Amino acid sequence: MTGEGLLQPSPVTCRVASLCSLTLKGGDAMLSLNIYCDESTHLPNDGRPYMVLGAIVCPVSRSREVAVRLREIRVKHQIRPDFEIKWTKVSPAKIEFYL
Secondary structure: OOOOOOOEEOOOEEEEOOEEEEEEEEOOEEEEEEEEEEEOOOHHHHOOOOOOEEEEEEEHHHHHHHHHHHHHHHHHOOOOOOOOOOHHHOOHHHHHHHO
């Protein structure tokens, strides 16, 4: 469905498996978004009958600000830069980091 004032999506481009970009355009308006996504399991390999997909959308114009803030949070909680942030690593020692 198209209509006046609605933003129309461009083709989605993916730079890596977990980061895709999308630009929405409508008239003089344009919004570029980064979409960060991940899956919970690989169905054929993990032997589980389910899969969960999750994604976070961030305007490209705020990506650097979000990255800086995430680094600040890591420093505050003494989390190494190479530590993978994921729910299976939540522990009592790191609970405040994830909240």
